[in-house]
Amino acid sequence: MQKNLSIKLAVIGFVSLLLLIPLTMISGKITERSEFLFQAKQDVSQSWTGKQTVMTALVVFPYEVDQEVTLVDKITRKKTLHISRVARHKLLIPDSINIQAGISNDIRQKGIYKIPVYTGKLNISGIINPASWQNMIREIEKEAAGGSIGRPYLTTTVSDPRGINSIPSLSWQGKTLPFLPGSKLAENNQGLHAYLPDTGHKLGPINFDFQLELRGMQTLSFIPAGREAEVNASSSWPHPQFTGAFLPVVREISQNGYRASWKITSFASNIGDKVSQCESGACEALFTSDFGVKHIEAVDIYLQSERSVKYGMLFIGLSFISFFIFEIMMKLPIHPIQYSLVGFAIAIFYLLLISLSEHIPFVLAYLTASLACTALLLCYLRYVLAGFKQALVFSALLLLLYGILYIIISAEDLALVMGALLTFIALALIMFTTRHINWYQVGEQVNSRHNNRLSTGEESGGEAQ
Incomplete structure (x- = not known):
């Protein structure tokens, strides 16, 4: 009974791991741009001066002292005393x-x-x-x-x-x-x-x-x-x-x-x-x-972008968990490809952020990137979640997460503790929301829907014959 549920969770986990690839590539791009900034500083220091x-x-x-020096003739081995001036x-x-x-x-x-x-x-x-x-x-x-x-x-x-x-x-x-x-x-x-x-x-x-x-x-x-x-x-x-x-x-x-x-x-x-x-x-x-x-620049754009990417997997994980809860509670079948597209939409936020922040203030770049990705997901999830209201709730939660993330990455000394608190609160909310779910019953429902799809497919195939 639990086989189909386990396969579903395994596929979602695989998609999550697959999304580490674009996140890693974006993190590498941030490092590359940071190195360009360092090189620009080196170039300026050559013409302006450095630290x-x-x-x-x-x-x-300054003074000079007389110092006695003994010289030895290499042939006669005779020693001669000389006085030389030494600068001190x-x-x-x-x-x-x-x-x-x-x-x-x-x-x-x-x-x-x-x-x-x-x-x-x-x-x-x-x-x-x-x-x-x-x-x-x-x-x-x-x-x-x-x-x-x-x-x-x-x-x-x-x-x-x-x-x-x-x-x-x-x-x-x-x-x-x-x-x-x-x-x-x-x-x-x-x-x-x-x-x-x-x-x-x-x-x-x-x-x-x-x-x-x-x-x-x-x-x-x-x-x-x-x-x-x-x-x-x-x-x-x-x-x-x-x-x-x-x-x-x-x-x-x-x-x-x-x-x-x-x-x-x-x-x-x-x-x-x-x-x-x-x-x-x-x-x-x-x-x-x-x-x-x-x-120093307390938190420069590359450090802020790098911090935000580190929370990328947390964002994707929370989004997938929310998707899964919607799927279970509303009995909506969500395909792994739809999970992947939502994950890529979240990942593209970080690429937009770093590219925009090099030309406009970071806060404006962050706002633009988060609104753009949230609007994209709102339009897409309206059809995936079978309703505008559900899509709006999901997009509002994502926008709230972006707001919390901005506070975290802007903090100089409290970034770690705030990130830990966000993770803890997210886990607590998930546990609270799913506390009444009977996972064995969910497994049976998933198995039943799977069997219904198979039987429907077989009947259609029989009619076609």
Whole structure:
């Protein structure tokens, strides 16, 4: 008795699995289009610049020391002592550093893709304690021991100097000094440097500041080379992601933008040891201790489309279950081909969604695709379910599911829990709706209808003979 019912369920299951093929193909298309977007960002970064990392300021003291070198003659094996000059440098860390960063946002077009970029106006100021300066001079004079001491210079590094919009100048103790290209650090020469004037022996606190107007894309990071560092950043971008070794101590985020403040001491950054390692040529620890902000799109169209496709099988399953319930309760024979066509209509929604969202706002693309597919199913199901009312109920339920799905895929942090709740509620509704159905009796009814169709076919065949 249950054989025909089992065959029916098996065929429906097979059709459901078959519909995984178009869903997988659509998911692959979303991945492909996402890769095109990534390539567009790469192309823009080549002409505009990519993410930027700025090391605030260090004072470099170059000097030379006399070093004895013993040379051995290869033939006579005679040893000769030579004195050679070896270039070295020491790095002075400012006692305090302050960065004020105002970031304005813009859009660059690459084909159909819109790439967000930024221009940051950085005001970098610092103070050097005169005792730190004098101690550095005495230490170098002691180590040089008759060697030459070069002119000190202030240096800052910029990961992509192409993004420097205007030529900056350094204000040093009230004097204006020009910046020159290159940081003059052997480990990272991307940046700027400015030679400093002779300070003499009588020093007060050394104040300096300079401004950088810097273009970049997506991420702006800082390396705070100071014993105490304070960074304040603000922008109209509503979706910041704070990255790196330190998080802001204060942050305000709204739809109008964000403001964030970092306060870092040498105890937290261990800047002294990192600079000492850099003097010896090992600067990796210094140049990887950055932190900053990344401008992200909270849920971009490809991520939203990918999330929606993941619920495609759930939609198809719920639709097939609803079909089956209609078939059982209203005694409507629905053919597997009709199941397949409804499944394909639901699958085509995702292809419409991704193609439309690349040209119009995502919410409008979602609304258009969901209304188009629902209207198509309404027209078709009017004949499959033998009535406009039944088709309208089914289409309204599908439209409600589309609405719930949009809320799920638009959520940043609650997408998983909302998806789980949707699945749970759908299962609960199915169980509640079918709680009074006697499945053994349903099997007998299906078997009876099958036998009636067979007998009708045989009678027709007999009359034809």
